[in-house]
Amino acid sequence: MPDIVLDKVSKSFTKQTHAVEDLSLVIPDGSFTTLLGPSGCGKTTTLRMIAGLEQPTSGEIIIGDSVVFSGKTGAFVAPAKRDLGLVFQSYALWPHFTVAENITFGLEINSVGKKEINKRLDEIASALRLDSLLERYTSELSGGQQQRVAIARVLIMEPSVLLLDEPLSNLDATLRMEMRAELKRLHRETGATIIYVTHDQLEALTMSSHIALLESGELQQFSAPLEIYERPANRFAADFVGSPRINFIDATLDQDSLSWGDVTIPLPKSAKENVGPRVSLGLRAEELGLSRTCGPGMVEGRVLTVLPTGADWFYQVRVADEVLTIRHNGETPFDYEDIVYVEIRSKSLKIFDDAGKAVQ
Amino acid sequence: MSLALNRWRFYVTPERVLSVCFIVLLAYLVVVPLFMMIQETFIVHPLERFQIPGSKVNDFTLAHWYRFFISESAYTFFYRPLVNTLIISFGLSFLALLIGGALAWLVVRTDMPLKETISNWAVVPYILPSWTLALAWISLFKNDRIGGEKGIVSALTGFEPPDWFAYGLFPITITLALHYFPFAFLLIGGALRNIDAQLEESASLVGAGRLAIIRRITIPLIVPSIMAAFLLSFARGLGTFGTPAFLGGPVREFVLSTSLYGNLIGQRPGLGYLAALVMIVIGMLVLYMDHRMVGARKSFVTVAGKGARLGLIELGRWRWALAGFILFFLFSVIVVPLVALAIDTVMMIPGVYSWENLTLHYWIGEASYSIGLGTGEAGILKNPQILSALKNTFSLAFVVAVVTCLMGILVGYAIVKRRGTLISKCLDQISFLPYLIPSIALGATLLAMFAVPRGPIPSLHGSFLLLVIVCSISALPYAVKAGISAMRQVGGELEEAALMAGAGWWTRMRKIIVPIQKSTYFAGMLLPFISVTRELSLVILLVTPTTQLATTISLLFTDRGWYPYTNGIVFILTVVVVGCTVLSRRVMGTSLAKGLGG
Numbered sequence: 001m002p003d004i005v006l007d008k009v010s011k012s013f014t015k016q017t018h019a020v021e022d023l024s025l026v027i028p029d030g031s032f033t034t035l036l037g038p039s040g041c042g043k044t045t046t047l048r049m050i051a052g053l054e055q056p057t058s059g060e061i062i063i064g065d066s067v068v069f070s071g072k073t074g075a076f077v078a079p080a081k082r083d084l085g086l087v088f089q090s091y092a093l094w095p096h097f098t099v100a101e102n103i104t105f106g107l108e109i110n111s112v113g114k115k116e117i118n119k120r121l122d123e124i125a126s127a128l129r130l131d132s133l134l135e136r137y138t139s140e141l142s143g144g145q146q147q148r149v150a151i152a153r154v155l156i157m158e159p160s161v162l163l164l165d166e167p168l169s170n171l172d173a174t175l176r177m178e179m180r181a182e183l184k185r186l187h188r189e190t191g192a193t194i195i196y197v198t199h200d201q202l203e204a205l206t207m208s209s210h211i212a213l214l215e216s217g218e219l220q221q222f223s224a225p226l227e228i229y230e231r232p233a234n235r236f237a238a239d240f241v242g243s244p245r246i247n248f249i250d251a252t253l254d255q256d257s258l259s260w261g262d263v264t265i266p267l268p269k270s271a272k273e274n275v276g277p278r279v280s281l282g283l284r285a286e287e288l289g290l291s292r293t294c295g296p297g298m299v300e301g302r303v304l305t306v307l308p309t310g311a312d313w314f315y316q317v318r319v320a321d322e323v324l325t326i327r328h329n330g331e332t333p334f335d336y337e338d339i340v341y342v343e344i345r346s347k348s349l350k351i352f353d354d355a356g357k358a359v360q
Numbered sequence: 361m362s363l364a365l366n367r368w369r370f371y372v373t374p375e376r377v378l379s380v381c382f383i384v385l386l387a388y389l390v391v392v393p394l395f396m397m398i399q400e401t402f403i404v405h406p407l408e409r410f411q412i413p414g415s416k417v418n419d420f421t422l423a424h425w426y427r428f429f430i431s432e433s434a435y436t437f438f439y440r441p442l443v444n445t446l447i448i449s450f451g452l453s454f455l456a457l458l459i460g461g462a463l464a465w466l467v468v469r470t471d472m473p474l475k476e477t478i479s480n481w482a483v484v485p486y487i488l489p490s491w492t493l494a495l496a497w498i499s500l501f502k503n504d505r506i507g508g509e510k511g512i513v514s515a516l517t518g519f520e521p522p523d524w525f526a527y528g529l530f531p532i533t534i535t536l537a538l539h540y541f542p543f544a545f546l547l548i549g550g551a552l553r554n555i556d557a558q559l560e561e562s563a564s565l566v567g568a569g570r571l572a573i574i575r576r577i578t579i580p581l582i583v584p585s586i587m588a589a590f591l592l593s594f595a596r597g598l599g600t601f602g603t604p605a606f607l608g609g610p611v612r613e614f615v616l617s618t619s620l621y622g623n624l625i626g627q628r629p630g631l632g633y634l635a636a637l638v639m640i641v642i643g644m645l646v647l648y649m650d651h652r653m654v655g656a657r658k659s660f661v662t663v664a665g666k667g668a669r670l671g672l673i674e675l676g677r678w679r680w681a682l683a684g685f686i687l688f689f690l691f692s693v694i695v696v697p698l699v700a701l702a703i704d705t706v707m708m709i710p711g712v713y714s715w716e717n718l719t720l721h722y723w724i725g726e727a728s729y730s731i732g733l734g735t736g737e738a739g740i741l742k743n744p745q746i747l748s749a750l751k752n753t754f755s756l757a758f759v760v761a762v763v764t765c766l767m768g769i770l771v772g773y774a775i776v777k778r779r780g781t782l783i784s785k786c787l788d789q790i791s792f793l794p795y796l797i798p799s800i801a802l803g804a805t806l807l808a809m810f811a812v813p814r815g816p817i818p819s820l821h822g823s824f825l826l827l828v829i830v831c832s833i834s835a836l837p838y839a840v841k842a843g844i845s846a847m848r849q850v851g852g853e854l855e856e857a858a859l860m861a862g863a864g865w866w867t868r869m870r871k872i873i874v875p876i877q878k879s880t881y882f883a884g885m886l887l888p889f890i891s892v893t894r895e896l897s898l899v900i901l902l903v904t905p906t907t908q909l910a911t912t913i914s915l916l917f918t919d920r921g922w923y924p925y926t927n928g929i930v931f932i933l934t935v936v937v938v939g940c941t942v943l944s945r946r947v948m949g950t951s952l953a954k955g956l957g958g
């Protein structure tokens with residue numbers, strides 16, 4: 001089965017702006033790859049180009065062995081011939097068909113026999129718990145049910161690639177959790193390649209095997225979720241992924257150490273020569289420690305806000321001119337206005353140069 | 361005591377009072393007249409005494425029903441006109457759907473050039489008086505059946521159009537279809553525009569071809585609008601009077617509306633009212649069929665989903681040819697008829713198209729029995745009768761526009777505020793009722809109701825008020841629809857915020873509701889103004905010499921064969937309505953499509 005290759009794919013709707021620019025990706029067969037990025041960054045456009053609903057301005061798209069689009073040769077394979085299924089963000093269920101008709105329309109168009117259609121309908125309906133809804137019109141379904149119909153409609157065609165455009169964004173929070181689990185199960189059971197679009201970084205982290213992070217139509221990073229979390233390729237990636245947001249502090253980079261105020265951190269390897277001296281250091285909330293007593297390598301701060309979330313306590317602490325968000329799980333919580341001492345506990349430092357690129 | 365008073369206050373809210381008042385008023389003006397008219401079909405009228413031996417005035421009788429449906433003359437009175445009516449109404453609705461639907465599809469779904477221009481021009485045929493085209497048809501294709509004059513075509517080419525082409529069902533169907541296709545254009549165009557492109561894309565993803573998509577997805581999705589357009593053209597065509605009168609009269613082909621008119625003024629009111637009743641029943645039947653076919657469960661007029669932009673279908677090298685063809689078509693149904701009419705107003709002797717024959721006599725000449733047609737009437741711009749009719753028309757149009765606009769605001773407000781309650785549903789239904797009653801039949805019901813004094817209400821026959829009533833009722837469904845949608849857009853919270861701030865009902869209306877919806881109301885006033893200006897069918901039964909309107913007086917001139925006058929008056933009306941539409945578009949940015957409610 002196919003890898004999906006995007007080679008220098010660009011798309012512009014107007015002369016001046018690019019919706020997607022020079023995007024190159026290899027989406028491995030059987031992976032759960034997420035296109036992640038803020039709204040308007042070109043995720044849907046990318047997905048639609050893979051589906052064949054939109055033609056790239058330039059570049060090449062290859063699915064398995066066949067070049068489905070090429071700006072050079074002008075090759076273009078029609079959407080229906082690409083062996084993929086697309087679940088639209090708004091589901092796009094046909095309102096004039098019943099649930100059953102919605103699901104079986106594709107088979108019917110492809111002149112599959114009546115018996116076969118009914119057999120597959122039964123299977124899919126019971127797998128997605130739609131049995132009791134088959135005779136309803138889609139306007140008579142809840143959001144979650146509509147979504148399952150949309151998925152069933154695609155799955156019944158047994159595509160080897162499944163494209164999902166923000167499938168959970170119209171659902172409420174509890175249903176979303178349920179559907180995440182269900183989609184992962186689906187991925188395991190069908191073995192299909194899933195390309196999943198979302199703007200929700202947490203969703204991307206929990207579900208994917210690969211994440212392609214996009215901004216303004218450009219690829220920022222393509223790697224496994226934890227890789228992005230721990231080794232963001234640039235300031236944007238560090239900032240966009242992770243909750244609460246990462247702290248950035250201004251620091252000075254020397255030959256073999258990094259200094260921030262009075263604190264100096266020795267660096268294991270010497271930094272690249274052409275970087276610095278001014279850099280910014282990214283510190284996640286759990287990479288900072290808090291204590292009541294001062295020790296070596298600690299700086300003094302004052303608690304501004306206390307934000308308990310149940311499992312954890314988050315504190316906003318003012319240190320010199322900066323406000324840092326810090327996670328702390330000590331027995332005795334701190335209070336407003338407490339004087340505290342902040343310590344850096346990172347295993348690997350995320351250092352970014354002036355242009356926002358990661359150093360090391 | 362004070363508790364009771366408080367409770368009373370709580371129940372007597374402005375919207376409740378409004379609802380009840382309107383229900384009573386509308387019931388009195390719409391429902392009661394309907395029953396009065398049915399009653400009229402069972403009694404002997406003064407002039408029918410002699411036709412029904414041994415009867416006295418106001419006696420109960422079944423004679424009308426017998427004569428109309430069973431007797432030997434039933435064929436002339438009823439069956440022939442019924443068949444004609446059905447042929448024409450179905451024919452024109454299909455034709456209108458075809459023209460309007462094709463135009464809508466080209467404008468919305470293809471890359472045809474000049475879309476803006478075409479869309480603007482495509483609604484003009486509806487703005488023109490419905491019988492403009494009939495008159496133009498006569499001007500162009502008249503043969504020697506009526507009088508010795510020739511039509512333009514026969515004068516220029518020497519070719520004499522055959523009767524079936526010049527008069528009767530064929531030209532009636534064609535000219536009415538050309539008048540009503542904008543309904544289909546606007547409704548189907550709106551529906552096509554609202555279709556979520558993803559619905560078609562998901563079909564293409566599973567391998568449906570272009571034709572399969574159109575057949576299985578696109579058309580079913582717009583079926584409700586197609587049916588609505590069909591229903592609207594059918595009902596309007598059913599109740600229209602001018603066109604069948606002008607084009608059917610010369611060959612003595614009658615439809616229900618002309619038969620109704622003929623019977624009512626021909627002193628057989630019982631038969632006339634029966635014709636009206638049949639028309640109303642047909643209207644309701646068509647609506648019922650529409651309900652059955654579309655069905656409540658499948659009604660999805662507002663398709664959900666944020667709707668991606670539709671890809672335009674490329675017409676390739678045909679695009680300019682098609683646009684050119686359509687412009688040519690619109691030119692032929694708008695400009696050519698108007699020019700034909702205009703030419704006929706400046707020809708001293710009708711049918712003689714030469715420079716020597718050119719004259720302004722019919723516009724500004726003095727009354728004379730020897731010049732031209734020798735009518736003894738002064739030219740249009742100097743003729744006191746015509747000028748007074750024009751004045752009546754514009755006063756009526758203005759008053760009706762204001763009245764319906766107010767009713768639209770208040771009824772819309774009452775319906776939306778009390779949404780979900782029985783009273784709101786009642787009000788909604790009753791204000792929709794006139795929509796189903798063919799215009800001329802609506803006129804007939806009010807004639808039945810108000811021709812004689814009833815209880816404390818004096819006879820309103822021959823009064824300006826009666827004209828205001830009939831026109832307002834007929835415009836009510838559109839006004840209420842506009843009012844409801846305007847209210848929905850504003851939402852209750854804006855008003856409630858004002859309520860919390862301590863504003864009374866009157867202040868809330870004046871300061872919040874009305875100002876926010878200004879432009880909607882203006883669009884809502886434009887439509888009644890235009891319809892009344894060119895209305896004939898609705899008022900034909902209700903005007904008297906003192907309340908003559910421009911349209912009815914032009915009918916009078918047509919009856920005498922004085923086409924230059926008729927054509928001149930129609931020309932003036934046309935200029936005014938088109939002018940109003942263009943002006944309101946320029947000044948307020950309102951369009952007629954908005955008033956029609958999409």
Ligand SMILES: Nc1ncnc2c1ncn2[C@@H]1O[C@H](COP(=O)(O)OP(=O)(O)O)[C@@H](O)[C@H]1O
Nearest residue numbers: 013019037038039040041042043044045046669
């Ligand atoms: N059909 C279109 N025509 C013009 N611009 C478009 C169209 N579709 C998307 N865009 C533009 O392309 C950019 C990317 O859009 P999209 O791929 O929908 O973003 P996302 O799905 O990441 O929110 C946006 O700036 C959007 O306005």
Ligand SMILES: [Mg+2]
Nearest residue numbers: 043044045089
């Ligand atoms: Mg999107």
